[in-house]
Each structure stands twice: as structure tokens, then as C-alpha cells.
Amino acid sequence: MTHDSSTPLPQPFGPDFQSDPYAVYAQLREKGSVHRIALPDGSPVWLVTHECDVRRGLADPRFSVDKQHSGSGFKGFSLPPALDANLLNLDADDHLRLRRLVAQGFTPRHVDSMRNHIHRAVDTFVHQLLERLDTDGQADLVAEFAKPLPLKVIGDLFVVPAEEQEQFSGWISGMLAPASGQELVQTIGSIHHYLVDLVARRRANPGDDILSGLIAARDETDRLTEDELVSLAFLILGAGSENVQHQISNAVVTLLDHPDQLAELREKPDLLPAAVEELLRYAHPNLSAIRRFTTEPVDVGEVRIPAGDTVLFSLASAHRDPARYPNPDRFDIHRVDKGHLALGHGLHYCLGAALARTQVILALDALLRRLPGIQPASAPGSVRWTTTFRFRAPRELTVVLTPDTTAAP
Numbered sequence: 001m002t003h004d005s006s007t008p009l010p011q012p013f014g015p016d017f018q019s020d021p022y023a024v025y026a027q028l029r030e031k032g033s034v035h036r037i038a039l040p041d042g043s044p045v046w047l048v049t050h051e052c053d054v055r056r057g058l059a060d061p062r063f064s065v066d067k068q069h070s071g072s073g074f075k076g077f078s079l080p081p082a083l084d085a086n087l088l089n090l091d092a093d094d095h096l097r098l099r100r101l102v103a104q105g106f107t108p109r110h111v112d113s114m115r116n117h118i119h120r121a122v123d124t125f126v127h128q129l130l131e132r133l134d135t136d137g138q139a140d141l142v143a144e145f146a147k148p149l150p151l152k153v154i155g156d157l158f159v160v161p162a163e164e165q166e167q168f169s170g171w172i173s174g175m176l177a178p179a180s181g182q183e184l185v186q187t188i189g190s191i192h193h194y195l196v197d198l199v200a201r202r203r204a205n206p207g208d209d210i211l212s213g214l215i216a217a218r219d220e221t222d223r224l225t226e227d228e229l230v231s232l233a234f235l236i237l238g239a240g241s242e243n244v245q246h247q248i249s250n251a252v253v254t255l256l257d258h259p260d261q262l263a264e265l266r267e268k269p270d271l272l273p274a275a276v277e278e279l280l281r282y283a284h285p286n287l288s289a290i291r292r293f294t295t296e297p298v299d300v301g302e303v304r305i306p307a308g309d310t311v312l313f314s315l316a317s318a319h320r321d322p323a324r325y326p327n328p329d330r331f332d333i334h335r336v337d338k339g340h341l342a343l344g345h346g347l348h349y350c351l352g353a354a355l356a357r358t359q360v361i362l363a364l365d366a367l368l369r370r371l372p373g374i375q376p377a378s379a380p381g382s383v384r385w386t387t388t389f390r391f392r393a394p395r396e397l398t399v400v401l402t403p404d405t406t407a408a409p
Contacts, residue, residue, distance in 0.1 A: 009038040012047075013389040021287060021392060022329065025049055025317035034303040039389060044072070045291070045310040046303070051321035051341075053300050054289075054313045059346030063292035063311055066091050070293045071308020080192050086231035087351065088290050095347060098228060101217050102236065103351065105157065105210045111354040114153075118359060121152045122366045130370070133401050138377045141397040142249050145367075150244035150359055154237060159209045160198070168194060169245075172238045177386050191238075195230050210236070236352070244356050246285035246393035248363050251276070253383055253394055254283045254331055255364075256376050261333050266368050275333040276360050280342035282331045285391045287316040289344070312389075315341050373402035 012035075017024045028035055033050035048054050057063050065088060087095055104110065125145045132139040147169065155165040171191045178184035199215065206212040214232055217223045224232070255262040265271055292311045297304055305311060318341055320328040325337060343350040350356065367374065376383075377398040384395045 009036055009044055011038045011040070013040055017389075018385075018387045021316060021387060022320050025314060025320060029317060029321060032303075033301040034305070043310065045312050046300075046305050047288075048300060048311060048313045049317040049321075050301070051318040051324040054315070054318040055341060055345055057292070057300065057311070057313050058289060058341065058344065058348070060298070061092065061347075062295050062298050063313075064091050064295050065089055065290060065292060065348065067293065069295050069308060070310060071306075072310065079188060081227045082196065082230040083188070083192055083234045084231060085225065085227040086235040088235060088348070092347070098224060098232060099351060101214060101223060102210060102232060105213075106352050106355055108354040111358050114355075115358065115362070117156070118153055118362050121149055121156075122362050125149050125152075126366045126370050133371075133399075138398050138400045141252060141374075141399050142245070142394060143396065145363070146248040146252070146397075147245045149248070149363055150241045153244075153355070153359060154240035157209065157240075158198075158211045158233065158237060159202070159207055160237070164194075165241075168237060169241055172242050176242070176390065177388055191234065192230075195233050195237075199230055199233065240352050240355070243285065244359050246391065247280070247283075247356065247360055249394050249397055250283040250285055250392075251279045251360060251364060252367065252397060254279060256374075257380060258331050261331065262368075265333065265364075266372060269365060269368060271333055272361055272365055272368075273357075274338065276357060276364070277338045277340065278331065278333050278335050279360070281319045281325070281335075281340035284315060284319065284340070284342035285393045286342070287314065287388075287392055288390060289313045289315055289341075290348075316392075371401060374399050375402060376400075 012024050012028065028047070029049045033048060033053045035047045035049070036044065037047050038044055048057055067089060087098055090098065125148055129139055129141065129144045132144055148166070151165045151169050152162070155162070155168075160168070168191070171187050171194070174183060174187040175191065178187065199211070202209075202211050203215050203219070206215060211233055214224070214229050218226060218229045255265070261275075265275055289312070292313070294305050294307050294309050294311060296307045299305075319325070322328050325335070343353040343356070377400045383397065386393055386395050
């Protein structure tokens with residue numbers, strides 16, 4: 001089956017999608033796995049919705065992340081070369097070459113050695129959250145906890161000064177959900193200039209950190225270009241903070257919406273690692289994987305996708321596919337099938353998966369122990385979301401504590 005180019009393309013990412021993307025994906029899945037649609041800017045893409053096809057496609061090298069394979073001149077964010085030469089835009093040999101340069105800093109063993117540091121960061125922000133609750137009676141869990149925690153963890157890995165971490169995070173947020181095209185251009189320019197300056201400062205005063213190691217790999221052994229160096233810093237700092245922030249926020253919203261399972265986790269904290277896997281399936285912020293481009297015609301289900309076309313693999317749809325997950329719209333910390341695609345699959349499996357999991361587990365553990373009386377300040381279902389075709393996360397999450405239920409540190 002092919003698409004009739006004379007027929008206007010459907011645009012599923014409208015108001016209905018904003019209010020409930022999972023219902024829109026359910027409707028699309030019922031009609032088939034592959035759909036020719038238009039993005040909000042009018043760009044044509046193929047959207048893949050069935051879990052089996054999404055999983056298979058993410059590991060298929062014929063679906064390239066390299067924009068040189070785009071037959072339509074896809075530009076995306078139109079990043080400058082110094083931000084564009086990152087792992088999300090490179091295939092095979094180049095991807096593996098760069099990945100090896102930074103992989104040691106993100107192995108499970110190295111992340112385990114960081115647990116005490118992450119614990120201290122978690123305790124700091126929980127304490128600040130409690131102080132705000134004691135003073136004002138309520139606090140924004142996103143701004144006071146979910147956002148600053150991963151910023152500090154990944155910022156400390158790169159030795160980014162604390163006063164610069166929040167500014168950088170603000171730029172990343174503005175890039176992912178810009179108010180206008182002009183704002184997007186300005187934001188990307190700010191990110192670019194900041195990272196070039198950060199590399200220059202660290203080159204002049206190197207230390208024992210990941211960025212200094214990348215600079216040495218560039219200057220001493222010529223194992224990456226200057227653009228690749230800056231692009232790696234962009235990817236790790238941006239994705240390493242933004243995705244974890246949104247996952248913690250989405251996890252808290254989900255648990256507050258399911259008080260019976262929240263109570264069980266408080267009584268049985270050993271269930272938390274398994275619960276986090278279910279949270280990654282049920283409430284992962286990234287609705288789709290990064291776009292791919294077909295290097296040759298590829299058959300997906302009954303559809304032949306031509307070479308050079310843009311393809312979106314919907315993670316959110318795959319994670320709610322009843323063909324893979326029984327009762328997929330139910331959040332269930334005891335779910336037997338723990339498999340999900342939230343952290344990628346195949347070559348582009350998330351480099352920081354172990355670090356992300358550890359931060360989410362430790363963050364939720366601290367909230368369960370030290371804020372057992374936490375409740376949303378407004379009625380259920382009133383959370384204001386930022387929802388694009390790329391991701392979904394709460395803009396803020398105002399919480400309160402019920403009286404006399406705050407646990408001791």
C-alpha cells in the first residue's frame with residue numbers, strides 16, 4: 001500500500017492529541033500500524049504505531065538517523081554543525097566511535113560509584129522542597145525537585161558551574177517547545193555560543209571530568225572533530241538533564257493518580273526498581289523516538305515506505321499496544337512483562353540508561369520515605385501538560401503535605 005500524494009495528509013497532533021495522546025494513538029493502531037501523516041509544520045512523515053513494528057524498526061539499519069539520507073532535505077531544528085554532529089544523528093561506525101569515547105563514564109559500575117553523590121543531591125533538594133512546603137504550604141515539585149536534581153548530577157559530571165546549569169536547562173526547554181520560530185533560532189544560538197565557550201574554558205583549565213576527557217581525545221589523539229566534541233557536550237548535558245526531569249515528574253503524577261499502588265510502594269520499597277520499569281513504559285515523556293530516514297524502500301506491515309522518507313516510531317503507541325501488553329492502559333507495578341522501548345533499542349540504546357534509572361529510583365525512594373503525606377494541590381486531572389508530538393510532561397506540579405505526616409530524614 002502506498003499513499004496517494006493528491007490526498008491531503010491527516011494531522012493527528014491537534015487539540016485531541018494535546019489532551020490525550022494515548023487515545024489518538026489507540027485510534028491509529030486500530031486502523032493499522034503505518035500512517036502517512038503531516039507534522040504540525042506540514043512536513044510529511046510515516047508514523048509507525050504497532051509495538052512489533054516499532055521494536056523491529058528501531059533495530060533495523062535501513063532506518064537511518066543521518067539526515068543525509070533524507071530525500072526531502074529534512075532539517076529538524078536546523079542546528080549548526082557544532083551541535084548537529086551528535087550520536088542521535090550518526091549511524092554505525094561514527095556512532096560507535098563517539099560512543100566509546102564517553103561510554104566509560106556511564107557504565108553501570110561507574111554509575112554505582114556515583115550513588116552516594118546522587119543520594120546527597122537528592123537529599124539536598126528534598127530538604128529544600130520540605131522547607132518550601134513548611135514556609136508556603138505548597139511547592140512546585142517540578143521546579144523545586146525534578147528539574148534541579150538531574151541538572152546537578154549531569155552538570156557535576158561536566159563540572160558546569162551551578163549558576164549556569166539552570167540557564168542551560170531553560171534553553172533546552174525552549175528549544176523543545178519554542179513559542180515561535182524566532183525564539184527557536186535565538187535559543188539554539190545561545191546554546192551554541194555557551195557550549196563553545198564552555199569547551200574553551202575547560203581547554204584552558206582541564207580537570208578530571210568527562211568534558212576534559214573529550215577535549216583530550218580531540219586535541220591529543222584526534223579521535224573526534226571539534227564539531228563532534230561540542231555536539232557530544234550538547235547531547236549529554238541536554239538529554240541527560242531534560243529526559244530525567246520529565247521522567248521524575250511524570251512518575252510522580254502517575255503515582256499520585258494511583259494511590260493504592262503508591263501506598264504499596266511505601267510499604268514495600270523493594271518493589272521500586274520494578275515499578276520504575278513500569279513507569280518507563282506507562283509514562284515515559286518521549287512520545288516518539290528520534291526521526292529516521294529510509295536508506296532504501298522498506299516494507300512495514302502492508303506499507304512500502306520509499307527510500308529517503310522520514311519515519312517516526314511512536315514509543316507511546318508501542319507501550320500501549322494490547323498486542324504486546326495485556327490491559328496496556330492500566331498502570332501496574334506488578335506487571336510481568338517489564339520489556340519497554342523507553343530507553344531505546346538496538347544501536348541507539350540510551351547511553352545514560354543506568355544513570356537515568358538510578359536517579360529516578362533514588363528520587364522516588366526519597367519522596368516516598370520523607371514526604372509520605374504528599375498530595376497534589378489541585379483536583380486530579382488538572383495537571384497542565386506540555387505536549388508536542390515529541391514529548392509530554394507537566395509544566396508544573398504543585399503539591400501539599402497532609403498534616404503531621406512528614407517523615408524524619
